[in-house]
Amino acid sequence: MSVEVSSAATGPSSFPGLPRAAWQDVAAEGALGAAETHDVDLSAAQLRSLYRLMVLSRRVDRQAINLTRQGALGVFASSHGQEAAQVGAVFALEAEDWLFPTYRETVGTFARGVDVVELLALFSGSWHCGFDPYQYRVAPLTTPLATQALHAVGLAMAAKMRHDPIVALTFFGDGAASEGDAHEALNLAGAFGAPVVFVVQNNGYAISVPFRLQTRTTSIALRAAGVGMPGIRVDGNDVISVYGAVKTAVDRARRGEGPTLIEAVTYRLEAHTTADDTRRYRSEEEAAEWLARDPVEGFLRVLREAALVDDAFLAEVEAEGEAAAARMRDFLFGAPAGDPREMFDHVYAQRTPQLDAQRALLDQELRAAEES
């Protein structure tokens, strides 16, 4: 914006004594560097583990969709197509590290070792979080978008204060990246040099709104520059690249060199949730394009070419997947609701007199119902 002083006597130019205005322009947009290749240190056993986890995850995901259609789960947010982004990222963590997932990261959380039946409690409706966060070092699946990113930053700050070499990894999506909490989390992590790795799964859609309507930037990773941390954009369907990028960031954080923002570009092959209808907002051609880049199929081709897997291994993994699916069916289908009186038991460490009174009221209702 220019400032103009006009006068009838001197014409439209500035008066001679006015100092010239001065400012600095920022380059139009931070730029992504050219893709560079890196050696990733993965043994044959680790590569097979990665594949196994991706296949099991996919089977679990498919079974969750089936169980939702059959009424065992109320709703489910599928990770189909995002297995490489989630499994590859989680695989870079050590046992003492912490994971802060959202409802989209059932697959990554499963890969972290959380029992699948406990994991799906949120969707089955048995309890909001069915697993013990301290047992797995995994925070509850979070639904209010990007809020868990701040929890990850806080935990990482605490670990740093206590001089514990622990890293917190948090996922969020391209939609959640617009939330204020995402911005606060990135800025705080940068300001405190907290050992956090932010993995943004850019799956192209926030339910129905495409990425191009979510932001004018071309990449979420570019935001790293705005908060003074390294940023990485990686093919989220390439599990080796995801693992390599996240491992680099995790190592950096563990060395005390602060946070990293990683954008893993991927695609949600399924709908947002089982209650969603993709035909209203995206084309089948687009989905078909991404189907051709299926992360599990792609990784299998790589492993076959390198002769790292044989039919026996693949059959073993498939059987393991079927066993997991059967377990889900057995424990989630027709699972009892639990005692409703428990809703009063965990609000506070000690049940208050008010809750005692309300629990007694519910107890009375339940007993009356049993008798009739």
Next chain:
Amino acid sequence: MELTMAGALNAALRDAMREDDTVVVYGEDVGRLGGVFRITDGLQAEMGPERCFDTPVAEAGIAGTAIGMALYGLRPVVEMQFDGFSYPALNQVISHVAKYRNRTRGRVGLPLVIRIPYGGGIGAVEHHSESPEAYYAHTAGLTVVSPGTPADAYALLRASIAFDDPVIFLEPKRRYWLKEDLDLPVTAAGIGEAIVRRQGSSATVIAYGPMVTTAMEAAARAAAESGWDLEVVDVRTLSPVDMGTLVASATKTGRALVVHEAARFAGYGAEIAAELSERAFGYLAAPVLRVTGFDVPYPSAKIERHFLPDADRILDAVARLLEY
């Protein structure tokens, strides 16, 4: 030792930090400056910048990171600089601080304290005089505390920091300079305990936070000017409230009113009045009255005294109670 409420709060933070190295204090300007009200004065110098530190201006971030710290085993005590700026943190407070223990079936409690200077009467500009207690008291899983005296400020803040559940600690900023003779440490007040500040027989005045002083002033004037013998009950813990003490007092005097600065409609006093009418109905000679701020946005400084309940407004209500 004569201490202001600000001094008592400062001493409580210092003593808690000395006793327990998992207690950390942070927020906006709480480090080098010692807080805009100087409640954290000197803590960074004594405890070091790892245990008392400044944050970027990000209230959701302050509350959200406190959750992560508590998850890791620390006891964060964070400051919202002013009541009116605590709202960006409400999502974290309502969605997570309040729900984490229940969500995890009791496996993860969050021992954290969110301190908020609140209320009016200091001639402040807009957004610096709010009374948000009803938002918090309405939220299951939160413990909401507000001291009315320097002794309680010390004892309740210590109890809140030691508490195993999250506490919203509302500090009546217009009473920061209120003085009291204290021998620290004071342990008189526990979480969940109301107290009868003044014994009386004519009617019960229920108050908390900044209105405790106002209610005591009204009781003193009533005794001197009208011969009314008012009982004053200080709620201290707004949630979970000690209804037993409130009901006992209302039952004894047969008349009760609730005072607060916050707006009347769906305010904290409505809950107390409803509970008293349910539990002490047979003993009440008059309906429970409310003396509150009006249902308007907090007014500007030059007219705020007409908004704030004062001893006159309380005594007018007492007269209505007694005439009923």
